[in-house]
Amino acid sequence: MTSSDMDIDEGVDPSEFEGGAYWFRQGAKGAFCLPTLILMMAFVGFTSLAREVGLTLTEVLLMSLFMWALPSIVVLTGAMSAGAGLISAAIAVALSAVRLMPMTVALMPVLRDGKRTKTWHMLIVSHFVAVTAWVFAMRNLPSMPRAARLPFFAGFGSTVHFVVLCSTALSYMVLPAVEGPIAAGLVLLTPIYFMFSMYQASRTSGDKAALILGLILGPVFYHFFPGADLLLTGFVGGTVAFVGWLFATRRAEL
Incomplete structure (x- = not known):
């Protein structure tokens, strides 16, 4: 989905909407797109892997909620299945998440609206920084009014997060176990798609x-x-x- 796909409601002047609620809703609407669908399919593959190593639904949802980035979740799952210690698993996850630091550093100036943007605003939305949200934001936010960017990204990121959590829970409870190669292929969908994006x-x-x-x-x-x-x-x-x-x-x- 390109920036041209993210036009706001027809007949509406964007400059009239400086409040965050409108742009938050626009971001939430933008979350229903192909990248979100691909991410949902990738998490379906992860739930199959998680079921194989004995993770409960609660553990899967907590990992998805607090870690969010799928590569880090897969790394932690692998460390747990291999019987790695807490420190070793933490180091492995931290190293896999290092890639998110330059992505966050590059995105924050795009989101910031001068002194109007508080530090705690940035801390909250930084949780949503992963490949899906980052690529989408870098392609669409620069063409938007600066006051709209933070609420739009917050709406997009939180909606994607919520939708993926719901689909993850549903796939864990309803779908049968997926064959290993198929599950791995589903997990691989996200990096392949966003590499081309x-x-x-x-x-x-x-x-x-x-x-x-x-x-x-x-x-x-x-x-x-x-x-x-x-x-x-x-x-x-x-x-x-x-x-x-x-x-x-x-x-x-x-």
């Missing part, structure tokens, strides 16, 4: 080069440096892409 939303050739280098270097680093493959792929691929883009840009200016 991020490529489409890339604004510079350097962004596209970073994604392509990530695809190439990821399997290589996974083979030679398992456990550090994601960090190395992001660092090396991103650095090479940025340096190459910077060199090409300066050369074109000469």
Whole structure:
């Protein structure tokens, strides 16, 4: 869904609505889209994996509610099934969530509306930062009035969170166990979809080069440096892409 899909109600002047309630509702309406559906399917795959390792419905819902980012949830589930200790599991989850820090840092200036935005506002909505909400926000928020961005994102993120929690509970209770490969494929839907979405939303050739280098270097680093493959792929691929883009840009200016 692109920014053109997120037009507000026809016949309404956006400048007339500076209150947060209107934009919160618009964000909630925007949550019913393809990315949310794909995320729901990914969590269906996770519930099957969780059932196999013996997690209860309460544990699944608490993990989904407080951790939210699916890769971190899968990492914790794997650590629990392997009998890892609390400290080891916490370190593994923390490392898997490191990727969310630069995403949050990049999104906060887009959401902030000067002194009107309180720190506790940002702390609350930062919980919704994951690939789904981040890509959607970075593609749609810049074209909106600044006063609308925070309530819109809050409406979008909270609605996606609620819908996914409901579908997770329903799939755990109703759906039969899904075969392992199928469940893994469902979990993989989200990163595949948003990889293509991020490529489409890339604004510079350097962004596209970073994604392509990530695809190439990821399997290589996974083979030679398992456990550090994601960090190395992001660092090396991103650095090479940025340096190459910077060199090409300066050369074109000469």
